[in-house]
Amino acid sequence: MAEQQDTGRVALVTGASRGIGYGVAEALVARGDRVCVTGRNEDALKEAVQSLGTDRAMYVAGKAHDPEHQEEAVGRVMEAYGRLDHLVNNAGTNPVFGPIADADPGVVRKVFETNVLSALGFAQRAWAAWQQEHGGTVVNVASIAGVSASPFIGPYGMSKAAMINLTLQLAHEFAPAVRVNALAPAVVKTKFAVALYEGREEEAAARYPMGRLGAPEDVAGAAAFLTSDEAAWITGQTLVLDGGLFLNAGVE
Template sequence: MTKQSERPGHVPDSGKVALITGASRGIGYGVAEAFVARGDRVCVTGRDEAALKEAVERLGSARVIGVAGKAHDETHQARAVERVMETFGRVDYLVNNAGTNPVFGPMAELDLNVARKVYDTNVISALGFAQQTWYAWQRENGGAIVNIASVAGVSASPFIGAYGMSKAAMVNLTLQLAHEFAPVVRVNAIAPAVVKTRFAKAIYEGREAEAAAAYPLGRLGVPEDIGGAAAFLTSAQSDWITGQTLVLDGGISLNAGVG
């Protein structure tokens, strides 16, 4: 009889477990795909239970579970980590991807309640999940955290100031956690430019060729780009990397020096 590990297309279980927030679609789903492909067991979270169930099915692995809920909800954070521990017995990697950007306009007109919502979802939720995974597993056993920031957090981005402000805080949160969680847990961030997702489609929809032309590499990002980077930052090949923000922008930041 053919062993499971010898079946065509079978990926051996790596023994590692990842929790990925905001992963029913887009960047989070791309990260989940990369982790499943290398044999990790994965828990994905998201607000929409139906979309999350579909994502788990599309990932096509018995090693994947989903926990629905709002990222900023502390009860959801605790329940997600508890479910991971009950199901898999460990949580080696955390990818904080859940985020929102419900407002477009100048900072002078920004509704402060909206600003609070953006910060709560994009930053405080990441800290909450980091605390939960730290105490549940990583403090005693080690691991790695990857925070999904944005190029909007490392440079000014007109009309999405609230989002950029929150992502700048995510970059600093990465530094703080990297310092405090060392040497047992490495913490890094990824700062993507525009990635082709439903979240960002307002930026490029109907004008993708024009938008892509601004990038020296000639295209917009895709979720797989971020998934590969997250896989690297949680691998043994990155064991001497912590507190860093990896900018993935197709070279568009090079244009800042062109006058």
Template sequence: MTSSLKGQVAVVTGASRGIGLGIARELVQRGAKVCITARNAEPLDDAVRDLGGADHAIAVAGKSDDPAHQEEAVARTMETFGRLDMLVNNTGINPVYGPTLDTDPVAAAKIFAVNVLAPLAWTRLAHAAWMGEHGGAVVNLASIAGIRASRGIGMYGVSKAALMRLTVELAAELGPDIRVNAVAPAIVKTKFAEALYEGREEKVIRSYPLGRLGVPEDVAGAVAFLLSADAGWITGQTLVVDGGVTLGGGL
């Protein structure tokens, strides 16, 4: 990457650990300031310290699909930093495992509320607060589960497919001043994905041509690229970051 993010400000949801914290760290290293969100205040406070303290980051605790939390985070970002150039919709949930037909409707609705409708709401608020007048960039965290069958996590995959479609629609509607893209990782070694590889990692990585699972830094670099001016002619796209597993392997 050739473009610095110095002077720019981002909101990164779900960023107290894992991929979200990795993304926030990458953005700070490239000169940006960030507002990070997650459900619990204590790990967020730890994350702010990890990011260099109040000069670089603030944190707002709350549920990603809670409108009051969304509004507070965006308002705090504007009050603290005076702008909002970048939005990373990282928060995602998958509270169920098993056949898609057996998914409880209440659980399915919650998955869509967090994984699809919340990113739409965050984007709407970022647009109203700053991006609509000044421009900006949005990156949604999708998954390869949204581009092929993923047994056991089918409804999660359906939600990520919808998020990728939402990315396309928003990109078409918000250009030319706002770019909207997505990143679709395969298995990344985080607490969220432990059930997909724990105790059988060597078997799982046989399907990966690059010979390993992902780490948060793999995704963070891709997100930072899509947010930067280096990706200034890219919008409405989903960048697959998967170690090559979709070339023919399986989860």
């Protein structure tokens, strides 16, 4: 087996014990980055780090919207690796399903805290700890729910729209040192999204010109590109990853 390349670069991926976040971490480790993964479940994070390789990965457990957790995670990365080149804001929640007219404001607030304020908090801390002086990238994992109406998951869609605008604000303010972009996936086969396809995957996939739902590696590949030198002239963009779903807009 060929010796693994070492890029010398370090990434922090939030919400990465499984699903899209883990897929992103796996792709970055595979290309030679060192990675810190975060999430709420310490046991799941331990398993993730074992799979990624303890020589290439570490974890910090906590709630993404907690400022103390954000501070700890960035601080631990700097202590362990001495730098923080890439931040991937993947942590998210969607605890409510139903008409937005009936949405509990407290629940909506929780969605925004986890999906938007956590991304801002991590970006601020990564900027202060390393990126302002040394450069780097930020990738925010949004959703197509943020660029279209999203029936029955309105608060989630609202938060992802805010995340896309946060991407624009950060890209403008952090340039030229840091590039900031977003990804907007359609339905990806993860535990997080299982309610959107469980028991009817074939029917759900039929809506996609590519003939299937997304997989974590589809998002991971895009995140790896946007954090690479090949994307050095790309900032402030939202890349839609939808298997062609929007091609069907307005088509009966």
